[in-house]
Each structure stands twice: as structure tokens, then as C-alpha cells.
Amino acid sequence: MAYVAPAEVEQIPPAEVEDVELYHAKSWVTKYVFSQDAKVIAIQYSATAIAIGLVGLVLSWLMRLQLGFPELFDFIEPSDYYQFITVHGMIMVIYLLTALFLGGFGNYLIPLMVGARDMVFPYVNMVSYWVYLGAVILLIVSFFVPGGATGAGWTLYPPQAILSGTPGSEGGIILMLVSLALFIIGFTMGGLNYVVTVLQARTRGMTLMRLPLTIWGIFTATVLALLAFPALLVGAVMMTFDKLLGTSFFMPALVEMGVYLDYGGGSPLLFQHLFWFFGHPEVYIVALPAFGIVSDLISVHARRHIFGYRMMVWAIVGIGALSFVVWAHHMYVSGMNPWFGFFFATTTLIIAVPTALKVYNWTLTLWKGNIRFTLPMLFALAFIVTFVNGGITGLFLGNVVVDVPLSDTMFVVAHFHMVMGVAPLLVVFGGIYHWFPLITGRMLHEGMGQFHFWVTFIGAYTIFLPLHYLGFLGVPRRYFEMGETNFIPESAQDLNAFVTVVALTVGVAQIVFFINLFWSLKNGKLAGHNPWKACSLEWRTAHVPPRHGNFDDLPVVYRWAYDYGVPGADEDFIPQDVPPDRVSTGKGEV
Amino acid sequence: MMQRLTILAPMTALSFFGAAGNAFAGGRSEPWQMWFQPAASPVMERIIEFHNLLFVIEVSIVTLVLGLMCYIIVRFNAKANPVPTKTTHNTLLEVVWTGVPLLILMVIAVPSLNLLYYADRIENIEMTLKVTGNQWFWTYSYPDHGGFEFDSVIVPDDELKEGQPRLLTVDNEVVLPVETNIRLLFTSSDVIHNWAVPSLGLKLDTVAGRINENWMRINKEGDYYGMCSELCGINHGFMPIHVKAVSKADFAEWVETARKEFAGAGGPAPVRVAETGAR
Ligand code: HEM
Ligand SMILES: [Cu+2]
Numbered sequence: 001m002a003y004v005a006p007a008e009v010e011q012i013p014p015a016e017v018e019d020v021e022l023y024h025a026k027s028w029v030t031k032y033v034f035s036q037d038a039k040v041i042a043i044q045y046s047a048t049a050i051a052i053g054l055v056g057l058v059l060s061w062l063m064r065l066q067l068g069f070p071e072l073f074d075f076i077e078p079s080d081y082y083q084f085i086t087v088h089g090m091i092m093v094i095y096l097l098t099a100l101f102l103g104g105f106g107n108y109l110i111p112l113m114v115g116a117r118d119m120v121f122p123y124v125n126m127v128s129y130w131v132y133l134g135a136v137i138l139l140i141v142s143f144f145v146p147g148g149a150t151g152a153g154w155t156l157y158p159p160q161a162i163l164s165g166t167p168g169s170e171g172g173i174i175l176m177l178v179s180l181a182l183f184i185i186g187f188t189m190g191g192l193n194y195v196v197t198v199l200q201a202r203t204r205g206m207t208l209m210r211l212p213l214t215i216w217g218i219f220t221a222t223v224l225a226l227l228a229f230p231a232l233l234v235g236a237v238m239m240t241f242d243k244l245l246g247t248s249f250f251m252p253a254l255v256e257m258g259v260y261l262d263y264g265g266g267s268p269l270l271f272q273h274l275f276w277f278f279g280h281p282e283v284y285i286v287a288l289p290a291f292g293i294v295s296d297l298i299s300v301h302a303r304r305h306i307f308g309y310r311m312m313v314w315a316i317v318g319i320g321a322l323s324f325v326v327w328a329h330h331m332y333v334s335g336m337n338p339w340f341g342f343f344f345a346t347t348t349l350i351i352a353v354p355t356a357l358k359v360y361n362w363t364l365t366l367w368k369g370n371i372r373f374t375l376p377m378l379f380a381l382a383f384i385v386t387f388v389n390g391g392i393t394g395l396f397l398g399n400v401v402v403d404v405p406l407s408d409t410m411f412v413v414a415h416f417h418m419v420m421g422v423a424p425l426l427v428v429f430g431g432i433y434h435w436f437p438l439i440t441g442r443m444l445h446e447g448m449g450q451f452h453f454w455v456t457f458i459g460a461y462t463i464f465l466p467l468h469y470l471g472f473l474g475v476p477r478r479y480f481e482m483g484e485t486n487f488i489p490e491s492a493q494d495l496n497a498f499v500t501v502v503a504l505t506v507g508v509a510q511i512v513f514f515i516n517l518f519w520s521l522k523n524g525k526l527a528g529h530n531p532w533k534a535c536s537l538e539w540r541t542a543h544v545p546p547r548h549g550n551f552d553d554l555p556v557v558y559r560w561a562y563d564y565g566v567p568g569a570d571e572d573f574i575p576q577d578v579p580p581d582r583v584s585t586g587k588g589e590v
Numbered sequence: 591m592m593q594r595l596t597i598l599a600p601m602t603a604l605s606f607f608g609a610a611g612n613a614f615a616g617g618r619s620e621p622w623q624m625w626f627q628p629a630a631s632p633v634m635e636r637i638i639e640f641h642n643l644l645f646v647i648e649v650s651i652v653t654l655v656l657g658l659m660c661y662i663i664v665r666f667n668a669k670a671n672p673v674p675t676k677t678t679h680n681t682l683l684e685v686v687w688t689g690v691p692l693l694i695l696m697v698i699a700v701p702s703l704n705l706l707y708y709a710d711r712i713e714n715i716e717m718t719l720k721v722t723g724n725q726w727f728w729t730y731s732y733p734d735h736g737g738f739e740f741d742s743v744i745v746p747d748d749e750l751k752e753g754q755p756r757l758l759t760v761d762n763e764v765v766l767p768v769e770t771n772i773r774l775l776f777t778s779s780d781v782i783h784n785w786a787v788p789s790l791g792l793k794l795d796t797v798a799g800r801i802n803e804n805w806m807r808i809n810k811e812g813d814y815y816g817m818c819s820e821l822c823g824i825n826h827g828f829m830p831i832h833v834k835a836v837s838k839a840d841f842a843e844w845v846e847t848a849r850k851e852f853a854g855a856g857g858p859a860p861v862r863v864a865e866t867g868a869r
């Protein structure tokens with residue numbers, strides 16, 4: 001307890017402001033629909049994100065079917081395939097994971113974990129969700145306009161994104177860009193809320209260095225997002241101008257199907273820089289909350305203080321900062337200056353250091369712990385393994401020259417699905433198994449959970465490991481109807497078909513998870529007040545599930561969130577709001 | 591059979607690194623191929639060498655972490671270790687393990703950046719090939735041989751002749767001499783494409799309004815295949831690359847016939863950057 005030994009606890013400062021009166025919902029509509037309660041908004045965000053995520057999942061099946069069995073699924077046209085790819089990528093990265101981690105987990109956990117009654121600006125928070133919903137709806141609508149959704153790839157590179165050789169270049173691309181702009185606006189409202197709440201609404205005694213790492217992860221990710229999304233917004237607005245007004249921000253002089261266009265002087269590469277200035281931090285916008293949540297899951301379920309808390313915090317902040325200076329590693333084959341390559345390869349390698357620190361600290365938190373293989377713990381362990389795996393393949397891609405044969409192949413697809421697809425999703429599941437008892441008052445069913453875990457974990461590896469191998473062969477990504485070419489020899493095509501079968505199976509198996517959610521809502525074991533015996537404040541509310549306003553009296557914090565296995569204490573954990581003199585010990589001393 | 595076994599036991603495949611270089615005729619991937627296509631240029635040879643170093647380092651790290659995880663799971667589960675320890679940090683350990691990854695990164699970075707420089711340096715150039723990406727075919731021009739140029743378009747499945755690989759065959763392959771330092775200029779008439787030939791270690795975007803430069807040297811005569819590697823619209827998957835490397839003498843001969851064949855031709859004229867500027 002080097003950091004917050006109870007003896008060191010100084011006087012807790014008196015409250016600086018009076019407890020505010022929260023907005024009182026008068027009707028069902030203001031309580032559950034246009035709600036200003038961060039917890040309800042969190043559920044709305046999560047439900048919407050998961051629903052759209054399922055659309056993304058179905059799109060991935062269609063793509064996999066096409067890749068695995070090209071003859072059978074020849075009704076999937078190239079334009080369909082590219083639309084599926086694009087919308088799948090967009091949905092998964094932005095509308096699912098970003099929204100779920102920040103809008104979902106962020107909204108639910110931030111006020112509870114810092115000991116606040118709600119977000120600082122509840123009304124803006126509500127608007128944030130509705131704007132997000134608008135963005136999601138626009139995205140879906142884009143499938144139904146003439147020409148369909150855009151098929152420009154989730155990277156939306158101009159010139160092709162707005163030229164007629166690409167599906168959806170009529171209306172789809174515009175709807176996509178507007179939807180992104182809406183998403184960013186909505187997110188900014190929410191994001192400002194999260195940041196201000198963490199900085200300003202912590203309860204008495206909750207110093208920054210006593211925040212649970214979940215909050216550090218979500219907070220840092222939100223700051224990243226607030227800084228990174230504007231680059232995408234600018235890119236989207238400029239591209240909309242290029243398309244609608246005929247400006248030439250990203251458009252050089254060029255022909256479209258043999259006809260000269262009225263563009264000239266723009267730079268396609270400018271868009272790539274803007275996109276990846278957002279795009280790389282985006283990886284960490286998804287990864288940092290996952291880091292934070294995993295740290296907490298491990299600590300609680302191994303009954304061990306987090307090892308090196310301060311280092312963990314600085315690693316999160318450091319990774320966040322570094323993630324802004326590596327973006328051009330996505331552009332090694334764009335023909336950039338080798339000195340750029342030199343710089344970006346170096347910074348990319350350096351990011352490995354704080355990341356390695358986190359893995360060490362997780363390992364040491366587990367070391368000599370009292371590990372309980374609860375579902376959240378299983379998912380957390382699976383995350384660590386997957387993340388290390390995915391991170392390591394990133395070292396291949398980070399080195400400019402080795403990236404050359406691998407860039408734009410299935411190897412890249414495998415790499416990013418491991419680090420930013422599978423790994424964060426494992427944490428999402430772990431988090432849901434962990435906090436479901438708080439949200440609903442009931443435990444999820446263990447047997448169904450175990451089944452879900454093993455199928456998902458083993459399945460994810462079975463799907464994505466073979467794709468690394470296909471990448472080595474040189475199988476390009478974003479290729480429609482490869483079937484058997486000599487880039488995809490027969491042996492590899494068999495593998496492709498196998499992957500498709502596994503992907504479908506794993507996808508369908510997720511049904512068990514949803515059955516579990518609904519079944520447990522009514523029939524789950526009653527959770528009681530603190531089923532995992534955790535120290536952080538979200539478990540210290542008067543009611544489970546917590547009501548509007550969260551706490552009866554705001555708690556006062558006396559220690560960090562990791563007092564597990566305190567020597568001399570009767571119980572093996574001391575919640576954050578227990579004052580030193582109230583810790584019951586056999587010897588009367590802590 | 592050997593190849594099958596290596597798939598089942600990826601670790602033994604480590605010993606195949608050496609062999610991978612000359613096991614196949616090359617130019618495209620083969621059934622049961624394990625690694626990269628065999629190198630046909632000095633740059634790709636070095637890339638494979640460096641990749642092998644990386645691979646060993648990375649497999650060791652993953653194995654180490656996995657092993658540690660397994661040990662922890664067995665040794666410190668709730669039953670095996672009922673009393674968790676209280677240590678919160680250990681300064682010596684922390685310093686050491688920040689140092690170790692830094693060292694490993696140095697070991698990686700030095701050869702990596704060296705090779706980056708090597709791959710980019712263009713020296714003793716003997717001829718130039720200009721590659722223009724179009725939706726959805728390539729235009730090749732030979733400015734040092736009289737400036738003739740031609741289009742290279744995919745041959746559809748139903749016109750393939752015996753032995754021609756599907757989705758990789760084009761009407762006019764790009765013919766180049768072996769053991770010659772060739773400067774490559776890349777541009778595009780419309781969207782971004784990417785000229786990629788794995789066995790030559792080449793992959794570079796073609797961007798309208800820009801010229802990217804690179805070089806290559808082909809070691810052996812043979813057919814080397816590649817595919818467009820930057821999403822460029824609906825037919826992105828259907829603009830393959832076929833490099834036919836021949837001896838210098840054969841190349842000279844080919845240039846003579848090609849000059850006549852493609853004189854004044856060039857099909858749907860590719861954009862000349864100068865022209866569009868004057869528009
Ligand atoms: C449910 C399992 C999933 C399967 C089976 C799957 C499958 C695929 C497939 C087949 C592609 C197209 C590959 C290509 O031809 O280039 C793809 C692309 C992509 N996926 Fe997934 N995916 C899954 C989950 C995810 C998740 C969770 C994410 C979140 C990060 C994600 C992000 C992406 C992205 C960003 C692309 C690239 C889109 C593009 O090339 O523009 N996927 N996925
Ligand atoms: Cu990146």
C-alpha cells in the first residue's frame with residue numbers, strides 16, 4: 001500500500017459546492033426515453049451500438065461466404081462486396097466499439113466510480129445519444145438510396161470515394177460523410193461531459209491517483225477522441241465539398257472513365273494524413289478503455305492490488321500521447337519520404353515499451369494472486385493473450401520494409417482484427433459479465449457464460465490465425481471473388497472455406513450470450529450488494545441497481561480502489577469509502 | 591508431404607526458412623507454400639532475411655508470455671494459492687523490464703532502418719519504366735527506349751489458354767531485362783492504385799498528380815505476378831500485373847518488335863500530366 005496507506009490519509013476536504021438538485025423525470029418518457037440519467041443513456045447507447053454491431057456481424061458473414069464459397073455465392077456482386085466491407089468496417093470501429101466503450105461503459109461507470117450523482121451536463125448528455133442515433137440511422141439509410149451505400153473502404157480514400165468507379169458514389173458517400181459528421185458532433189457532446197465529470201465531479205477524497213484504472217482508460221480515450229475526431233470531421237467536410245461543390249481539396253486533375261474532370265491541384269494524400277491522424281488514435285480510443293477495464297477485472301478477481309498503479313496510469317497517458325505521432329505508419333506504401341518512414345517506424349516501435357509495461361503489470365498483478373476463474377476473469381485473461389499476439393504482429397507491420405510485402409494483404413486484416421476487433425470485444429464481454437449484476441441486480445448464468453467464452457475465444461483464434469498465413473502468401477485484402485487464383489492456391493482456398501464455416505459458427509453461438517442476457521434478467525441468481533467483493537464505489541450504492549442520483553449520501557473516499565488482501569483486516573478487501581478507523585481488524589490495527 | 595507436415599507443426603517450419611528461398615519456381619504462390627514467395631530481387635531477399643529475424647524474436651516473446659500465463663493460471667488459482675501476496679511494486683524489476691524491450695527494439699530498429707535506406711536508394715540506373723494506373727488496367731511506358739507504351743489488361747476467364755493462371759493473366763505483359771537496375775516511376779490517371787509484385791519486394795501507390803519513384807533489379811528470368819493493392823473501385827480485383835523477366839539480349843530484341851507493334855498505339859490514351867495542366 002505504498003500509495004495510499006490509510007495512515008497517510010489527511011483531512012478529507014469539506015464539500016466545496018452544495019449537492020445539486022437533479023432533474024426529476026415526471027413521466028415515463030422523460031424517465032426512459034428522453035432520459036437525462038447517465039445510466040439510462042448508457043443502456044440506450046449500448047443497446048443501439050450492439051444492435052448496429054449485429055448488422056456489422058451479418059455483413060461479415062456475407063463477406064466470408066463470398067470469400068469461402070465464391071461459386072455458391074455468386075449473387076454477391078463486387079459492388080455489394082465493397083459496400084459490405086466498408087459499412088462493416090465503419091460500424092465495427094466507430095458505431096459499435098467507440099460508442100459502446102465511451103457512450104456505454106463511460107456513461108454508466110464514470111459517475112458511479114468517481115462518486116458523482118450524474119454527468120455534469122445531463123441534458124447535453126441526452127442530446128448526445130439522440131444525435132448518435134441519428135448518425136446510425138443515416139448509415140443504415142445509405143443502403144437504400146439509389147446506388148446504395150458507399151463501397152470506398154472504411155478509409156474512404158479520395159479520389160475513388162467520390163468517383164463513379166466506386167459503388168455508392170452517388171448518394172451513399174454523402175450519407176456516410178454526413179453520418180460521420182453527426183457521430184462526431186454527438187460524441188463531442190458526450191465526450192466533453194465525460195472529461196468534465198472526471199475532472200470536476202469527483203467526490204471528496206477521490207484524488208486523481210485514486211481513480212480506478214477503468215476511469216483512467218475511459219478518460220484518456222475520451223481526450224484522445226476529442227482531439228482526433230476533428231481531423232476526421234475536417235476531412236469529411238472537405239470531401240463533401242469536393243463532391244457537391246466541385247472544390248479540389250483532395251482532387252488532382254484526373255479522368256473518370258476516360259473523361260477529364262473539372263478538378264485540379266488537390267492532394268489525395270492530404271486526406272490520408274487527416275484520416276490517419278484520426279485513425280490511429282482511434283485504435284487507442286478503443287484499446288485504452290479495454291486496458292483500464294481489464295486492469296480492474298484482474299485485480300478484483302485475483303484479489304490482488306493492481307501492481308504498479310502509478311505506472312499503469314502513466315502508461316495509459318503515455319500510450320495516448322504517443323498514438324498521435326505514429327499515424328503515417330498506415331501510409332508506408334503511399335510513396336512518402338523515407339525520412340517520414342524512419343520517423344514513424346521509430347515512434348511506432350517506441351509505443352511497444354509502455355504497452356509492454358502494461359502486460360508486465362497485469363502479469364504481476366496475477367502473480368501470487370488468488371485467481372478466481374470467474375467469467376470476467378476468463379475474458380480478461382483471454383484479452384491479455386490476444387492483445388500480446390495482435391501487438392506482436394504489429395511489429396512486422398511497423399517496420400517499413402517488412403510492411404511492404406504484408407501491407408494491404410490478409411495479414412493486415414488478421415492483425416487489426418486481433419488487436420482492435422477481438423481483443424476489445426473480449427473486454428466488452430468481460431465487462432458485461434462483471435457489471436451485469438450491478439445493472440440488473442442479477443447474475444448471468446455461469447454455464448451459458450462458460451460456453452460463450454470458450455466458443456468465442458477459441459473461435460476467434462481459429463478465424464484469424466489462418467488469415468496471417470494467407471497474408472504471407474500475398475493474398476490481398478479487399479478482393480472480391482478470388483476463388484482459386486494462383487495468389488490463392490487450392491490449399492489456401494480450402495483454408496478460406498474452413499475459416500468461413502468457423503466464422504459462421506462462432507457468430508451464431510453469440511445467440512447464447514443474448515439468451516443469457518434476457519434469461520438472467522428474470523431468472524438469474526440474485527446478486528445482492530457486492531457479489532464480486534470489489535472496492536470501487538459503483539458497488540457502494542444504497543440500492544442495487546443504483547437509482548437516479550446514484551447515492552443517497554455522496555460517499556467520501558479514503559483509499560485507492562485496490563485494497564484487496566489488506567494485512568490484518570477481517571475481510572480480504574476494504575472498499576474505497578471505508579474510513580481507516582472503521583476498518584475492522586482482529587488486532588485493531590491496519 | 592513435407593509441406594503438409596509443416597502446416598501441422600508451424601514451429602518446425604522455422605527450419606524451412608533457408609529452403610523457402612529456392613524451393614519453388616516462384617513468381618506466384620504455390621499450393622502448401624508456407625512463407626513469402628521466393629525472392630527474385632535483392633530488396634526482397636533482404637526483406638525475407640530481416641523478417642526471419644523478427645519472426646524468431648516475436649515467436650519467443652509470444653511463447654514466453656503464453657508460458658507465463660499458463661504457469662500463473664496453474665500456480666496461482668484460488669485453490670493453489672489461497673493467500674495472495676501484498677507487494678505493490680518492485681523498482682529494480684521495473685527498471686530492468688523497461689530496459690529489455692528497449693534493447694530488443696534497438697536490435698530490430700537498426701537493421702530495419704538500414705534496409706529502409708537500401709530499398710529507397712536509387713543507384714546506377716540503367717533504364718526507366720513508367721507505370722500508370724488506370725481504372726482498371728495498367729499502362730507501361732519505356733521512355734529510355736523510344737518512349738513507346740502499351741496497356742496491360744486482364745484476360746477474362748473464358749479466354750484463358752491452357753496453363754494461364756486465372757485472374758493473373760494479362761494481354762500484354764511488361765517485359766524487363768534481368769540483372770539491370772531499373773528505375774520505376776509510378777503515377778495514375780484517375781484514382782489511387784498500387785503496383786505490387788510480392789516476389790520482387792515492391793508495393794507502391796500510384797497517385798494522380800504525383801510521381802512516386804522506386805527501383806528494382808530482377809535476379810532471374812521468369813514470370814512474376816502481382817495484383818493491384820489499393821482499393822480502386824469495383825474492379826480492383828481485376829487488374830493483375832505480369833512481369834516477364836528475360837535476358838538482356840532477348841529484351842533488346844523484344845524492344846525492337848514492341849516499338850513497331852505499339853508505335854502510335856496506346857489504346858485509350860493515358861493522361862499525360864503536362865496536357866491536363868494546360869487544360
Ligand atoms: C465477427 C467477426 C468478424 C469477422 C468474421 C470479420 C470479417 C471481416 C472480413 C471478411 C473483412 C473483409 C476483408 C477483406 O476482404 O479485406 C473485414 C474487414 C474489416 N473488419 Fe471485420 N470481421 C469481424 C469483426 C470485426 C470487428 C469486431 C471489427 C472492429 C474493429 C472489425 C473491423 C474491420 C475493419 C476495420 C475492416 C476493414 C474494412 C475495409 O477494408 O475497409 N471486424 N472483416
Ligand atoms: Cu495505426
Ligand SMILES: [Cu+2]
Nearest residue numbers: 818820822826
Ligand atoms: Cu486497385
